Amino acid sequence: MAKKISVILTGASGNAGSGVLHACLGHPAVEKVTAVVRRPLGKKDDKLVEVVLDDFLDWSKIKAKLGNHDACFWCLGISQSDVKTEAEYRRITYDLTMAAAKVLEKLDPGMTFCFLSGLGTKENGRFMWARIKGQTEKDLGDFKFKLYNFRPGFIHPVEGTKSRYLSGRLLYPLLKHSKTMSVEADDFGLAMINATLYGYEKTTLENIDIRDLAQRKGPSEK
Numbered sequence: 001m002a003k004k005i006s007v008i009l010t011g012a013s014g015n016a017g018s019g020v021l022h023a024c025l026g027h028p029a030v031e032k033v034t035a036v037v038r039r040p041l042g043k044k045d046d047k048l049v050e051v052v053l054d055d056f057l058d059w060s061k062i063k064a065k066l067g068n069h070d071a072c073f074w075c076l077g078i079s080q081s082d083v084k085t086e087a088e089y090r091r092i093t094y095d096l097t098m099a100a101a102k103v104l105e106k107l108d109p110g111m112t113f114c115f116l117s118g119l120g121t122k123e124n125g126r127f128m129w130a131r132i133k134g135q136t137e138k139d140l141g142d143f144k145f146k147l148y149n150f151r152p153g154f155i156h157p158v159e160g161t162k163s164r165y166l167s168g169r170l171l172y173p174l175l176k177h178s179k180t181m182s183v184e185a186d187d188f189g190l191a192m193i194n195a196t197l198y199g200y201e202k203t204t205l206e207n208i209d210i211r212d213l214a215q216r217k218g219p220s221e222k
Contacts, residue, residue: 117204
């Protein structure tokens with residue numbers, strides 16, 4: 001493996017983030033994972049560094065620990081069904097992402113930034129979550145990062161964990177073989193790693209692109 005990378009990860013305890021963390025810890029090209037968390041994950045690994053941040057609107061508190069990273073895998077998020085107001089969803093989805101991006105751009109402007117968006121995201125879409133995700137994708141494009149917006153469908157959690165959403169538990173068995181509607185959490189993580197290592201021809205990745213990127217290999221691996 002020619003290249004080694006260090007990554008920053010958010011949302012490591014969630015469906016997507018736990019899969020990304022699992023993929024990173026098991027990948028030979030990833031030498032360090034800095035997980036920014038609100039509370040400790042309770043996981044021990046030589047690659048893993050946990051940085052506790054109580055206020056995700058103020059990343060200046062931890063910026064000394066965030067330099068010299070090749071990528072940020074932004075998996076922090078929430079379902080529209082878990083919030084009471086649009087303002088709350090916007091704060092978690094848009095405001096927290098922008099707060100981090102402003103600090104990370106100054107530290108590592110050339111880093112790869114992989115943003116967990118969602119299937120159906122559209123800035124002028126019908127649904128509130130889709131519009132806010134779409135605006136977040138658009139405004140992240142104003143930064144100097146190598147930006148990739150990931151739009152998965154259903155993400156099947158890593159083995160041994162269970163989706164906290166009933167819809168995911170019910171629908172995934174029906175959709176697990178659909179290239180356009182579902183992806184394994186480990187493969188989702190592998191796609192983010194490969195975007196950092198090798199790049200990709202698209203900057204907005206739908207579910208089928210995520211599956212494709214997960215299978216990419218570098219010249220030395222073929």
